[in-house]
Amino acid sequence: MLNNTATRYGAVARFFHWSVAVLILFNIALGLVGENTARTADTAGWLQTLYSVHKTIGVTVFALAVLRVVWAVSQPKPEPVHPERKAETFLAEMIHWMLYGAILVMPLSGWVMHAAESGFAPILWPFGQGLPFVPKSEGVAYMAGAVHGLAARVIYVAVALHVAGALKHAVIEKDGVLARMLKGVEAGSPDAGHVALWPALAGLMIWAAVVAVPFVAPVPERAEGAAAPVEQAQLASDLPVWRVEDGSLTISVQQMGAAVEGRFDNWSAAIAYDEESGTGEVTVTIDTTSLTLGAVTDQAKGPEFFDTENFSTAQFEGEISRVDDAAHEAVGMLTLVGQEVPVTLAFDLEIEGEAARMTGTTVLDRRDFGMGAGYEDESTVGFAVKVETNLTAIRQ
Ligand code: HEM
Ligand code: HEM
Incomplete structure (x- = not known):
């Protein structure tokens, strides 16, 4: 079954979830390794490969994320399995929205940073290195880099809570929440009648704040x-x-x-x-x-x-x-x-x-x-x- 229902994730939603999840987790790992590797002659070659792979995966994630969001809005969102647990459901859904934001903001900020600066590791897709409307500018690269770094911190917390929640459902509660994302089985009740407006707003507000911070925080004067x-x-x-x-x-x-x-x-x-x-x-x-x-x-x-x-x-x-x-x-x-x-x-x-x-x-x-x-x-x-x-x- 390709489509979602009120109690099940369809194959397309599951494909998008797991392909993006694997690529994002891999890219976080690459980003962290890159961040913690000393810049010397010995590491320059391998760091270039690392960042080229990081950027190429990131751009791929962006394409998948756009398709995923388009797909998600055209589909019913499966009802929460425990709608009576108000706080937990709110948190879980807010994090879903934070993750949706992350899969767009994270690659896009990286891409803008890359397009605004020259040099270092190229993206390996054959579609050029620049982005329309993004000038070569240190200021733009600095801002986008600040969003990328801050977004990374948000995504660490969101992914950690999300994975911990999924494991709790799978290991402790054994309630089919993980199984419906893994195998597409049904879980929950189709007539929970749950409306998830506030968690969506809360999750998206966090992203608005992340994107706004570099604009309101003063750019440090270059020494x-x-x-x-x-x-x-x-x-x-x-x-x-x-x-x-x-x-x-x-x-x-x-x-x-x-x-x-x-x-x-x-x-x-x-x-x-x-x-x-x-x-x-x-x-x-x-x-x-x-x-x-x-x-x-x-x-x-x-x-x-x-x-x-x-x-x-x-x-x-x-x-x-x-x-x-x-x-x-x-x-x-x-x-x-x-x-x-x-x-x-x-x-x-x-x-x-x-x-x-x-x-x-x-x-x-x-x-x-x-x-x-x-x-x-x-x-x-x-x-x-x-x-x-x-x-x-x-x-x-
Ligand atoms: C799936 C999306 C992505 C994720 C999860 C991600 C994650 C990360 C993380 C965790 C870091 C290190 C932490 C930090 O800088 O504070 C990082 C650094 C970096 N990322 Fe990404 N990234 C993504 C996409 C991209 C894209 C698409 C590009 C460029 C086209 C890019 C370019 C960079 C660069 C250049 C750095 C090094 C920044 C620096 O050292 O100042 N990233 N990324
Ligand atoms: C090992 C890692 C992961 C596990 C075990 C996992 C598990 C799950 C499960 C079980 C659900 C369904 C929740 C429900 O039915 O209420 C879900 C939904 C979701 N996951 Fe993950 N996930 C993982 C990684 C990620 C990552 C890295 C991202 C994105 C950065 C992500 C984004 C999402 C989103 C946006 C949803 C909501 C989908 C929707 O309802 O439209 N997940 N995940």
Whole structure:
């Protein structure tokens, strides 16, 4: 029998219940293992697999959950087996509604978090990684992550109570409650006439609160956002000085074969440049703690890569020379994580009146700086780090 009746769960409802239950329990386990695994070079490969599987299962659960809810609303809900036990029935039904909420909120919050951030483990379904209407945004990813984490706590409690209740019925009361979900047998009375509005509202209110919390709780100020601006280096040059108005310093690395974009929010550049001769000097000072790199920011700042705790600044000092028209290069030394490495930054410089616009790119090899030594090949983190700068500066 495919359909539910007042005393029995049909095959479709049972299929949805058990397929979603198994996948959810498995995903909780994966989430917990992932959460409690240290992020090191040794675990990076397996953590990526773990999260890819977690996300893929989660997205599958979401699809099943939507079908399940559509099915459930088209079906009679079997009557409670003990409607006379008011409190117990209320609790059991409230938890059912919490679980219905969980199977939607849990995967959807995870999915939004994934779609809003770049990098790390991909979903394995061939339907792309993004979601319509979800922008790439740290704020959105933070909010969705907060809902995901809070929802996890709600689901632990709900599942624990739900399973404990099911076991109580099966082991102590032997009243057919578990059997009607397991085997589709009948239990309870068809004319209990029970209306379950309040437990439904209570269960759904809990979800409304979970989803609302990140919106009302203040987003913690990122420590690096609050850091003092990097002080500009002093140049000894007599050439005209240019003051940076605005600009960006971004990096891009290949992670698990996909590009992850990041940026430094806090940096300064001291520039002296003579338009006539096309020569000059530049010193760029970068606060490495201001790095954000998609989902892998913490790993990138950690001891294996930028090691920002021990090396909070990086500096490039170079001599500028014109190559041809707008094409220039700055040849100098980059000091990063205590290593000094020669670097050439090729850039275009366009001057209009008192304003100069520069756009430049260079590709560094992380191994030159001893970064990610544990990641010996490129399967997890590529060797090449593409650095892009663009800025506008005003002649002083
Ligand atoms: C069946 C649905 C899901 C369940 C039950 C679930 C459960 C969990 C749990 C228990 C955790 C660890 C606890 C915590 O972060 O506080 C976690 C973490 C995580 N989940 Fe899920 N999840 C589900 C779906 C998804 C989906 C669909 C995605 C992405 C497409 C996803 C992405 C993540 C990520 C990235 C983390 C790590 C968060 C971090 O470390 O900040 N999850 N999940
Ligand atoms: C070993 C684990 C589980 C057991 C033994 C179990 C057992 C049961 C039983 C016996 C019922 C029927 C209750 C009744 O007839 O009044 C039920 C209903 C339900 N279960 Fe589970 N369950 C388990 C895991 C889960 C999980 C992980 C979820 C979702 C996250 C879930 C969601 C639900 C929902 C939403 C209902 C209500 C279905 C409806 O009446 O429409 N269950 N479960």
